[in-house]
Amino acid sequence: MRDFRLRVCYRKAGRLRFLSHLEVVHALERAVRRAKLPYSVTKGFSPHMKIAFGPALPVGTAGEREYVDVFLSGYTEPEEALHRLVKASPEDLAPVEARYVAEREPALAAAATIAYYEVRIEGEGLTEQEVRSALERVVARGELSVEHKGKTKVFDLPHSLPKEPCVRSSSGGIVVELVVRMGQQGSLRPDALLTAAFDPATRPGVVATTTRRDTLIESDEGVWSRPL
Amino acid sequence: MTRTSVWPQVEPLLTRVERPSRYLDREWGARHRDDASYRAVLVYPDTYEIGQANQALQILYAILNEIDDVGAERAYVPWIDMSAEMRAEGIPLFALESAAPIRDFDLVGFTLPYEMTYTNILEALDLAGIPLRAAERGDSDPLVIAGGPCAFNPEPVAAFFDAVVIGEADEAIVDFVRTHRAAIAAGLDRNATLVELAQVAGVYVPSLYDVCRDADGGFAGVSAEDPAPAVVVKRVVSDLGEQRPSSCPVVPFMDVVHDRLAMEVLRGCTRGCRFCQAGMIYRPVRERSADEVVREVMAGLACTGYDEVSLTSLSSTDHSQIEEILRRLKRRLSEGGVSVSLPSLRVDSFGVDMARLVAAGKKSGLTFAPEAGTQRLRDVINKNVTEEDLLTTVRRAFEAGWRRVKLYLMIGLPTETDDDVRGIGDLVQAVLGEARSATPADARGSVRVAVSVSTFVPKAHTPFQWEPQIPLDEVVRRQELLRSVVPRKGVDLSWHDAEVSFLEGAFARGGRELADVIEAAWRGGARFDAWTEQFDPRRWLGAFESCGVDPAAIASRMRTLGEPLPWGHISSGVSQAYLSRERERALTGTPTPDCSFDGCTGCDVCGDLGVTVLLGGDRRA
Ligand code: SF4
Numbered sequence: 001m002r003d004f005r006l007r008v009c010y011r012k013a014g015r016l017r018f019l020s021h022l023e024v025v026h027a028l029e030r031a032v033r034r035a036k037l038p039y040s041v042t043k044g045f046s047p048h049m050k051i052a053f054g055p056a057l058p059v060g061t062a063g064e065r066e067y068v069d070v071f072l073s074g075y076t077e078p079e080e081a082l083h084r085l086v087k088a089s090p091e092d093l094a095p096v097e098a099r100y101v102a103e104r105e106p107a108l109a110a111a112a113t114i115a116y117y118e119v120r121i122e123g124e125g126l127t128e129q130e131v132r133s134a135l136e137r138v139v140a141r142g143e144l145s146v147e148h149k150g151k152t153k154v155f156d157l158p159h160s161l162p163k164e165p166c167v168r169s170s171s172g173g174i175v176v177e178l179v180v181r182m183g184q185q186g187s188l189r190p191d192a193l194l195t196a197a198f199d200p201a202t203r204p205g206v207v208a209t210t211t212r213r214d215t216l217i218e219s220d221e222g223v224w225s226r227p228l
Numbered sequence: 229m230t231r232t233s234v235w236p237q238v239e240p241l242l243t244r245v246e247r248p249s250r251y252l253d254r255e256w257g258a259r260h261r262d263d264a265s266y267r268a269v270l271v272y273p274d275t276y277e278i279g280q281a282n283q284a285l286q287i288l289y290a291i292l293n294e295i296d297d298v299g300a301e302r303a304y305v306p307w308i309d310m311s312a313e314m315r316a317e318g319i320p321l322f323a324l325e326s327a328a329p330i331r332d333f334d335l336v337g338f339t340l341p342y343e344m345t346y347t348n349i350l351e352a353l354d355l356a357g358i359p360l361r362a363a364e365r366g367d368s369d370p371l372v373i374a375g376g377p378c379a380f381n382p383e384p385v386a387a388f389f390d391a392v393v394i395g396e397a398d399e400a401i402v403d404f405v406r407t408h409r410a411a412i413a414a415g416l417d418r419n420a421t422l423v424e425l426a427q428v429a430g431v432y433v434p435s436l437y438d439v440c441r442d443a444d445g446g447f448a449g450v451s452a453e454d455p456a457p458a459v460v461v462k463r464v465v466s467d468l469g470e471q472r473p474s475s476c477p478v479v480p481f482m483d484v485v486h487d488r489l490a491m492e493v494l495r496g497c498t499r500g501c502r503f504c505q506a507g508m509i510y511r512p513v514r515e516r517s518a519d520e521v522v523r524e525v526m527a528g529l530a531c532t533g534y535d536e537v538s539l540t541s542l543s544s545t546d547h548s549q550i551e552e553i554l555r556r557l558k559r560r561l562s563e564g565g566v567s568v569s570l571p572s573l574r575v576d577s578f579g580v581d582m583a584r585l586v587a588a589g590k591k592s593g594l595t596f597a598p599e600a601g602t603q604r605l606r607d608v609i610n611k612n613v614t615e616e617d618l619l620t621t622v623r624r625a626f627e628a629g630w631r632r633v634k635l636y637l638m639i640g641l642p643t644e645t646d647d648d649v650r651g652i653g654d655l656v657q658a659v660l661g662e663a664r665s666a667t668p669a670d671a672r673g674s675v676r677v678a679v680s681v682s683t684f685v686p687k688a689h690t691p692f693q694w695e696p697q698i699p700l701d702e703v704v705r706r707q708e709l710l711r712s713v714v715p716r717k718g719v720d721l722s723w724h725d726a727e728v729s730f731l732e733g734a735f736a737r738g739g740r741e742l743a744d745v746i747e748a749a750w751r752g753g754a755r756f757d758a759w760t761e762q763f764d765p766r767r768w769l770g771a772f773e774s775c776g777v778d779p780a781a782i783a784s785r786m787r788t789l790g791e792p793l794p795w796g797h798i799s800s801g802v803s804q805a806y807l808s809r810e811r812e813r814a815l816t817g818t819p820t821p822d823c824s825f826d827g828c829t830g831c832d833v834c835g836d837l838g839v840t841v842l843l844g845g846d847r848r849a
Contacts, residue, residue: 015239016481018248023481030256030479030533039564047565048535060243088533090254 002103003040003050003071006081009097009228012063016092017209021056027093028053028068034088037081038074054108054215054227055115055182058189062211067108067227069101097228106217110184114162114216114224117178117190120170123205130204131174132167134197139165146192153186160188173208181218231267231328234319238327241313249482250276250307253324257478257532259289260325261299266409268292268300268335269323273348274758276304280478281486283540284376285339288401290473298405301325301333302478305348308756311355321356330356335408336370337401338389340378343735344728344758346385349374350750353388360747362390362435367418371408371425375401379432380462380509381688381795384735384742386434390418391425393432394798395462395509396495400430426456430463437797439740447739449792461799462509466839468495468516472524476531488536488569489528493521493553497542498823498831498841501599502610502814503641505687506542508807509800511833513824514842518549522556529566538569545574545582546824548845554585572597575613578848580624593632593678594625600641601651607817608643610810615655619662626666632676635659639706640684640698642814649706652681653713660718675718681710682724685733685783688795689802691810694787697733699780700726727765728757733783734772739794744775801833825849 012024019027029049032039041047050071057063072081082098089095105111121131138144139161145154163179178190191207198205216224242248270289272279279285285302292300301323306314314321320329330336336358338349350360358372359365365372374385375393382392393400407428411421426433436456440448452458480487496513497506525537537557544550557568568586573579575596583594598618600606606613622633637652656679663675683703686692698706703726714721735742748771756762772779787793789808813820823829825847834840 014254015235015242015252016254018242018252019481020249022483023249026483027256027481029535033529033533033535033564034256034531036530041563041565046567049565059248090256092254 003073004075005101005103005105006037006070006072006076006078006098007101007108007228008068008070008082008085008095009065010068010089010093010095012057012061012066012093014062014092016090017062018060019093020059021053024057024066024093025051025053027090031085031089031093032070035081035084037070037076037084038072040071040073052107052109054112055187057212060210062209064211065096065214065228066212067112067215069108099228101227108227111217112215112227113182113218115180115182115187116213116216117180118211118213119176119178119190119194120172120208120210121174121176121194121205122172122208123174123203126174126205128167128169128174131176131197134199134204135165135167135176135194138193138197144188144193144196146188146196148186148189148192155188174205182215231326231332233327234322234329235327237317237319238314238322241310241317241319245310245313246307247277247482249480250304251310251324252481253327255478255480257476258302258325259293259300259475261293262326264297264299266298266335266405266412267333268298268337268405269303269330269333270300271303271330271336271338271352272305272341273338273345273352274305274341274756275307276480277482277484278758279304279339280480280482280484281490282339282341283490283492284397286477286490287473288337288397289478290475291398291401292405293475294473295402295405299325303330303352305352305756306355308762311351314355321352331358331370333370334412335405336372338372338374339376340374340382340385341376342758343378343384343732344763346735346746347750347754347757349385349388350747351755354750361387361743363387365390365418371421373404377506377509378735380505380798380800381736381738382432382434382798383739383794384746386740387743389434390422391431391433393463394430394460395800396465397463398465400428400463403428404431423455430460432460432798447792447794450794450797452797459797459799461837462801464801464833464837464839465495465514467842468492468514469520474527477528479532479534486538488538489525489532489534490538490540491521491525491528492516492541493539493544493550494541494547497546499543499546499612500610500810500820500822500829502608502691502810503599503638503684503687505690508689508802508831510542511800511802511831512839512841513546514839515547515549515844517844518552518556521553522560525557526560529561535565536567536569538571540571543572543574544570545572545579546847548843548847550582551585554582558585575617575621577621577624580621580628583625584628591628591630593634594630595634595636596621597636598655599636599638600644600648601637601653601655602648604817605641605644605648605651607819608814609641610814610819612819612822615658618655619658622659622662623666626663626675631667631671631674632678633659633663634678634680637679637681638684639681639710640703642684642692642695644698644706646706646709649709650713652679652710653715656714656719660715664718676720677718678720678722679714680722680724681707683726683729685729685736687736688793689800689807691807691814693737693793693807694789694811696786697730697783699784700730703729725760725763728763730779730783731757731765731768734779736783737794738779738782741775741777745771745777748774801831801837803832803836806831
């Protein structure tokens with residue numbers, strides 16, 4: 001039998017940005033059950049909910065528009081499903097939009113490869129211009145190797161950064177807007193890029209918060225579009 | 229009292245510590261009652277992931293939050309990275325919900341789940357900025373109380389608590405809070421408040437009890453100051469269904485131990501295993517009806533969103549209606565991928581039948597507890613399971629498709645000889661043989677028998693409370709012997725750490741002299757002693773030595789039947805006469821039947837505490 005593929009956009013905000021991806025997965029699965037949506041289950045010895053998440057967010061990074069596909073065995077009005085999900089979710093991990101998408105659409109995890117980030121930087125007397133030139137210097141290297149959990153990954157910066165970073169001042173700090181192309185072999189983390197941009201000796205700025213504003217799907221033709 | 233959130237100071241630390249979800253709050257089911265005038269915080273003396281699912285605290289959290297104008301929150305011991313950051317920044321231990329320092333609450337209640345958490349009590353109090361000893365606290369400090377299984381011998385930690393609740397706290401905590409609020413309203417000072425609380429049934433106020441010494445300076449019992457009762461008798465709830473709070477349990481974000489809905493189906497177990505403290509202190513058996521269990525499981529799953537429910541108790545498969553409960557749940561949960569689990573099984577075919585009912589295809593492994601290797605020793609401990617029972621059960625399980633069993637066994641039980649230790653080897657061999665022969669030839673390679681061996685620790689309020697624990701070197705010798713007789717292939721043998729058991733033994737039956745030892749060990753860096761990689765026996769040996777206390781004299785000394793015991797002023801309701809009679813029967817290898825099947829065997833709980841065995845139907849022998 002065909003499933004109804006409900007695509008849900010949710011936020012990960014406030015203190016709940018400190019949840020790990022696995023914790024978010026469990027929390028949302030539980031919210032789906034609390035909402036009493038007619039979710040489908042996989043067949044086999046240990047049946048579990050059919051649900052597919054978009055690219056993971058690291059611990060500490062907030063997300064304004066994160067995506068998950070919930071497969072339902074029966075049709076529920078999207079507004080009704082959304083309403084029930086919101087009521088069954090904590091405020092800082094609440095769905096904001098829901099709509100059905102075609103089954104043939106590619107899986108979120110593989111297709112949603114373009115991430116818009118907003119990084120807030122704090123630093124005594126740090127100016128927009130300093131951040132801009134620090135970023136220009138690191139981007140000019142063309143390559144960046146990042147150590148994470150004992151492994152070294154090398155990122156091709158022109159590929160990983162399809163758009164030029166934008167730097168602006170806002171109340172209480174400097175904001176960097178980054179567009180990152182994520183890959184199957186790991187994705188460049190904005191904080192890693194900024195840490196590399198600043199001189200480790202003087203550390204003129206530190207990353208205060210990182211927020212993923214949205215993730216987009218990049219088609220084979222290179223066209224970007226919102227999953228919802 | 230003003231209570232200010234320390235969250236703004238806490239939040240920046242979270243980028244620097246492991247697993248920040250330990251400290252976040254905001255879980256589904258967390259209650260925020262910041263406007264309540266009386267505030268309590270329930271503390272589990274270990275990390276969030278160990279303590280979050282503790283059922284007693286979940287129940288008390290719900291009960292307290294249901295009282296008008298009372299708010300209850302939760303606190304856990306921050307992991308060492310977080311406590312270091314907090315100390316460096318001067319941030320005191322805070323409660324999760326309001327992020328207010330716990331020292332600003334009216335009541336700080338610890339549960340005492342097992343002895344190896346004792347240093348964490350001091351870690352929590354110190355981090356909170358609350359004086360470690362009750363005697364050092366003043367009117368501006370909260371009342372610090374404790375409860376839980378280890379409260380039945382509260383003496384080693386008595387100095388750290390203003391009061392200790394003995395037995396089931398479901399109703400006692402309500403009485404306690406009512407009396408405390410009345411004392412606050414009347415403007416009573418700390419001492420006068422404690423005198424009032426000492427008159428609440430089940431409440432032990434250590435400062436109102438003095439240790440008596442005989443002519444040689446030896447321990448001669450504990451005497452109560454007026455009006456505190458000479459003996460504090462445990463609290464016990466007569467009907468579990470009656471004051472059940474209806475609110476939804478807290479559903480953690482973090483992957484915690486026992487991360488599922490826990491539904492208590494009965495309390496107490498009267499199988500009468502003579503080594504088992506839980507079996508003695510939680511008497512009598514009280515079952516909840518099948519209707520009530522099924523209704524609450526459905527409601528609990530709906531409100532939490534869990535995909536698993538565990539039917540908990542000391543012996544859930546003994547519930548007279550367990551089959552009906554499982555069948556009804558299975559019918560109602562057939563869709564949706566929700567599973568039911570049973571924490572432990574009876575060693576008989578009925579146990580396997582019940583496991584089959586819930587397993588629905590996934591057969592991860594079954595756990596049985598024969599406890600001892602020979603029939604003689606099983607008769608001593610009143611474990612009414614024969615080798616034939618065990619082998620038939622194992623055969624049935626493997627015929628039904630299971631490929632793994634886990635066996636719980638003990639060494640060091642009273643009267644144990646080397647033959648009994650070798651008997652464990654024979655028993656494991658027989659189980660392995662039975663398991664293999666019941667398994668199709670092509671699947672035999674996957675047959676595993678896990679054998680978990682602990683060292684017997686004699687506990688207060690049991691028939692073995694007078695018995696010596698075997699000394700450390702003897703534990704090591706018997707472990708060696710056991711290793712040489714247990715088959716290797718197909719068997720995973722694991723031990724409970726001998727040094728940990730030795731310490732548990734000292735705390736299980738020691739007296740007030742241990743408070744100094746615990747404090748010295750904590751000052752020497754001991755905490756999270758239940759975590760293998762954190763536990764360092766040298767810290768403890770040093771602490772015992774510096775305080776002039778010999779742990780072996782506590783753990784490994786044979787006590788005479790008449791001698792005063794450090795927990796003599798605490799009563800579980802089971803009479804000393806019954807315990808010593810049971811000890812006699814143990815030494816002659818005479819079994820005692822289970823009163824929930826065969827009629828009263830005279831432990832004296834029922835009459836004296838005004839409760840009775842409560843069954844939903846006839847139990848299946
Ligand atoms: S008093 Fe009798 S019936 Fe009650 S728990 Fe004890 S042995 Fe069982």
